[in-house]
Amino acid sequence: MSEEIKSMKCAEFQAQLPELIESGARAAEDPHVKECDLCRELLENLEAIAEAARQLFPEVEPPEELWEHIDSAIKKDKG
Amino acid sequence: MGQSKVPVKGPSREASGAEPPGVSAGQPAPTKPTPARESVAAIVSPELLERAQAGDHGAFAEIYSLHKRRIYSLCLRMLGNPAEAEDLTQEAFLQLHRKIATFRGESAFSTWLHRLAINVVLMRLRKKGLQLISLDEAMEPTTEERPGRSFGGDDLSLTGAIDRLALQRAINDLPAGYRLIFMLHDIEGYEHNEIADMLECSIGNSKSQLHKARLKLRDALRVHPRGEGQR
Numbered sequence: 001m002s003e004e005i006k007s008m009k010c011a012e013f014q015a016q017l018p019e020l021i022e023s024g025a026r027a028a029e030d031p032h033v034k035e036c037d038l039c040r041e042l043l044e045n046l047e048a049i050a051e052a053a054r055q056l057f058p059e060v061e062p063p064e065e066l067w068e069h070i071d072s073a074i075k076k077d078k079g
Numbered sequence: 080m081g082q083s084k085v086p087v088k089g090p091s092r093e094a095s096g097a098e099p100p101g102v103s104a105g106q107p108a109p110t111k112p113t114p115a116r117e118s119v120a121a122i123v124s125p126e127l128l129e130r131a132q133a134g135d136h137g138a139f140a141e142i143y144s145l146h147k148r149r150i151y152s153l154c155l156r157m158l159g160n161p162a163e164a165e166d167l168t169q170e171a172f173l174q175l176h177r178k179i180a181t182f183r184g185e186s187a188f189s190t191w192l193h194r195l196a197i198n199v200v201l202m203r204l205r206k207k208g209l210q211l212i213s214l215d216e217a218m219e220p221t222t223e224e225r226p227g228r229s230f231g232g233d234d235l236s237l238t239g240a241i242d243r244l245a246l247q248r249a250i251n252d253l254p255a256g257y258r259l260i261f262m263l264h265d266i267e268g269y270e271h272n273e274i275a276d277m278l279e280c281s282i283g284n285s286k287s288q289l290h291k292a293r294l295k296l297r298d299a300l301r302v303h304p305r306g307e308g309q310r
Contacts, residue, residue, distance in 0.1 A: 045300075046293050048241060049246070050293070053246060055243075056246060060151065061147070061148055062147050066165055066168060067143060069169050070169050074136075074172075
């Protein structure tokens with residue numbers, strides 16, 4: 001396969017990638033991904049980054065005193 | 080978190096319980112895992128809600144206790160600053176107190192509250208003068224993002240693990256609009272039509288910015304083999 005034709009397929013795949021990911025389709029099963037190392041690597045990287053990002057932001061407790069601030073803001077708001 | 084890394088490839092640690100649920104190294108990452116906004120939210124009973132809507136301050140305090148973690152964490156993710164997150168959490172619950180009587184149950188209470196908090200965050204970001212969406216960035220890729228440039232070569236591939244600190248830095252360094260859409264979609268789990276509605280932009284624009292954000296993160300995390308470090 002010539003580099004130009006391969007590049008065209010990569011371009012088409014990348015153009016569809018946001019839709020593929022959004023739709024929940026198994027982008028890894030796209031025929032082009034199976035035969036193109038670069039696109040497979042791109043897909044794996046994007047999935048790994050998204051997954052790693054989700055682990056970066058766990059739920060945390062707010063400071064104890066925050067309720068006191070909210071409570072007084074509510075009372076002030078009422079008054 | 081420091082030097083810890085998120086494995087990209089390698090043996091699965093799922094069985095050992097070393098990773099949070101839904102994360103299994105070495106296997107294809109799920110395309111649509113549970114987003115933050117669908118995390119197990121404490122259920123507000125109809126009775127509790129009714130009491131709060133009738134002005135029972137104790138009931139409102141209980142609702143705060145049930146949802147404070149989720150709303151504070153949302154604000155912290157979106158702003159990246161604990162002091163501002165506290166301020167916005169306060170503003171969100173103040174807004175909730177003003178509006179709770181208008182909640183009619185068209186959606187789940189937790190969904191409604193989450194969206195209310197997102198709106199508070201967006202108002203703050205707009206007030207700060209941050210450009211939340213680039214209207215000139217439609218689906219047409221720019222020269223630097225055309226295929227070929229955005230694909231890795233041997234010297235640009237990610238290594239076997241993602242450094243949490245580098246990823247955190249890369250996310251923080253994203254332009255405000257890219258960061259916002261990345262957080263709303265990939266972390267909070269909103270769909271593009273919902274984001275387009277919130278940000279008053281087109282669905283195509285939201286998709287385009289998300290894709291560019293992901294590519295920028297990938298670029299920032301690439302490692303050069305000749306000791307050039309990460310860029």
